Amino acid sequence: MDWDSTAELIGCDDPAQVDAGFERGERRVGVAVIGLALSVLDPDLVAPRLHRAMTDADAETRRCGVLAMGHMARLNGVVDGRSLDLLRALLSDPDPDVRGQASDAAGDVWIFVRRSRLPLWLRRRERLADTGAKLDLLRWWVLERGREDRKGPHRPASS
Secondary structure (H helix, E strand, O other): OOOOOOOHHHOOHHHHHHHHHHHOOOOOOHHHHHHHHHHHOOHHHHHHHHHHHHOOOOOOOOOHHHHHHHHHHHHHHHOOHHHHHHHHHHOOOOHHHHHHHHHHHHHHHHOOOOHHOOHHHHHHHHHHHHHHHHHHHHHHHHHHHHHHHHOOOOOOOOO
């Protein structure tokens, strides 16, 4: 496998190649993990590599690992408990790109995994996000109504 070729890495379908990349300390092993999640539809084969990427010292590898977890949720409709625990931790990662990707992955999990399989913390998080969006919409509506009231009734321009 050419570890400098994004196209080849994103097409990775061999868990042994990913394991070897981790062992050698390949800089772009996270991209291979994404490829594995997209190519191998067996969560039991993919999950250990996700876990390794999501706990890596390198922020970019963690970001790729959590992105791959979101893909796994979308394609398989399942995510294992360890991945969910790691996702929760990555939502507080010191790196803002990792935190942002973790937030996106949490949304993927919420959309594509059955609610009955999700931990309580994720259900609460998504309900709070939904409530926050509704409050933002209500605030906007109240502010717009206030602006209209201050302007007075709409009068068509006279010719």
